[in-house]
Amino acid sequence: MSRTVVYNFERRKNVVIAVHCGNKLGNKKSYAPPPAVLRGALECIICLDAPASPIHRCENGHITCGICAENVALCGICRTRLQVSVLAERLSRQLDLTCNCPNFYTGCVSPIAAAYVKDHLANCYYRDMMTCALSRQEPLHRCGDKIPIGFRDYSEHLQTAHGVEFVEIFDGEWTSRDYFCPMDGDEFEAAEAPSIDKVIKKNNQTFFFHSHNDGEQYRFWVTMLGNDKEAEKFTFQLKISGEIDASRKVEQYSIPVLAYYDYSKSTEGELATKCVLIPPSHFALFGAKRDSYPNNYFFLRFDFTLQSQQTRLPV
Ligand SMILES: [Zn+2]
Numbered sequence: 344m345s346r347t348v349v350y351n352f353e354r355r356k357n358v359v360i361a362v363h364c365g366n367k368l369g370n371k372k373s374y375a376p377p378p379a380v381l382r383g384a385l386e387c388i389i390c391l392d393a394p395a396s397p398i399h400r401c402e403n404g405h406i407t408c409g410i411c412a413e414n415v416a417l418c419g420i421c422r423t424r425l426q427v428s429v430l431a432e433r434l435s436r437q438l439d440l441t442c443n444c445p446n447f448y449t450g451c452v453s454p455i456a457a458a459y460v461k462d463h464l465a466n467c468y469y470r471d472m473m474t475c476a477l478s479r480q481e482p483l484h485r486c487g488d489k490i491p492i493g494f495r496d497y498s499e500h501l502q503t504a505h506g507v508e509f510v511e512i513f514d515g516e517w518t519s520r521d522y523f524c525p526m527d528g529d530e531f532e533a534a535e536a537p538s539i540d541k542v543i544k545k546n547n548q549t550f551f552f553h554s555h556n557d558g559e560q561y562r563f564w565v566t567m568l569g570n571d572k573e574a575e576k577f578t579f580q581l582k583i584s585g586e587i588d589a590s591r592k593v594e595q596y597s598i599p600v601l602a603y604y605d606y607s608k609s610t611e612g613e614l615a616t617k618c619v620l621i622p623p624s625h626f627a628l629f630g631a632k633r634d635s636y637p638n639n640y641f642f643l644r645f646d647f648t649l650q651s652q653q654t655r656l657p658v
């Protein structure tokens with residue numbers, strides 16, 4: 344079955360387009376590619392891309408996409424009023440138009456359905472940080488008034504506003520972080536706020552080393568500033584070691600790296616497989632005391648690295 348759409352754009356010749364719909368006999372769908380002339384006529388006059396919904400048009404039919412329309416009151420060409428175009432919306436959906444994400448230049452490079460750009464933006468892996476993970480970090484509250492923070496600027500922000508340490512590591516290299524934990528008998532003395540303790544750069548990707556002592560146990564996990572597909576290419580390795588009964592004991596953990604925005608979506612049960620959980624007993628067992636600290640403080644070093652799939656594969 345085929346349907347014929349006849350449409351007249353701005354005094355051009357009538358354009359006749361055959362749009363092939365599902366073939367009922369073969370139950371196969373075949374679509375004609377969006378005709379260039381129709382796609383061109385639907386282009387946003389501001390961003391020159393296929394129009395994100397809700398598509399607007401002016402009194403003279405010039406198209407402004409739903410993203411650009413948020414910033415202008417009148418048509419950029421003829422200065423007449425804008426309103427949503429039901430016809431353009433229908434055509435965009437029927438032709439499955441795709442466009443670039445507004446976050447294209449911060450890394451969101453896969454084409455997205457023009458009709459669903461706004462839904463995509465709410466979950467885009469490359470969107471700005473609407474709330475900095477450390478905005479409530481005691482005692483300074485240093486960045487509460489500076490949101491949103493650009494996706495690309497977030498690593499820099501963590502370093503400059505919160506003093507988070509930065510390290511670049513190469514294949515096979517490890518980095519470390521020391522924790523000093525006050526204990527109350529066999530338990531942690533107090534819970535602490537979740538924290539980002541290190542910004543790590545590896546293979547041109549940016550990772551964050553997170554920790555959270557919730558009073559019962561210490562969680563450690565790593566997120567990547569990017570999408571889930573890229574994050575899946577890495578695993579986070581963490582190890583602790585200590586002298587126990589006159590011999591050196593090492594415990595090593597391996598967990599997946601998560602996209603930055605995915606960590607908070609995990610349920611409590613899932614988190615157990617996405618974090619390294621260190622109980623208070625490990626601080627007492629593997630840790631050591633330091634002369635300069637009160638007697639109930641235990642010092643424990645965590646060594647960690649990121650391993651990419653490529654480096655794990657046999658040569
Ligand atoms: Zn636009």
Ligand SMILES: [Zn+2]
Pocket residue numbers: 401402403404405418419420421422423
């Ligand atoms: Zn216009």
Ligand SMILES: [Zn+2]
Pocket residue numbers: 444445446447451463464467468469
């Ligand atoms: Zn995006």
Ligand SMILES: [Zn+2]
Pocket residue numbers: 475476477478485486487500501504505
């Ligand atoms: Zn901040």
